Amino acid sequence: MDRTDQLLSFIRDHLASDPASVKDAQQSLIRTGIIDSFALVELGLFIEEEFGVHVPDPDLTVANFDTVQLAVKTIDKHGAR
Secondary structure (H helix, E strand, C coil): CHHHHHHHHHHHHHHHCCHHHHHCCCCCCCCCCCCCCHHHHHHCCCCCCCHHCCHHHCCCCCCHHHHHHHHHHHHHHHHCC
């Protein structure tokens, strides 16, 4: 499973109140209310544990995590293993 699929699965299984609402990697997650700021922190912790990447708090933003596609770019920028 690639990073995109891992993130989509985690968001569906653990963060989204309606898992069926999470459709694809280009979908807005935060602006549409699928996940909130608390879920964003949980997503950051998952990324650190799963991919060995620490994303500093100032980078846990809508601009970097509103879509799974943006999240993958941010993970890559911070050096995923």
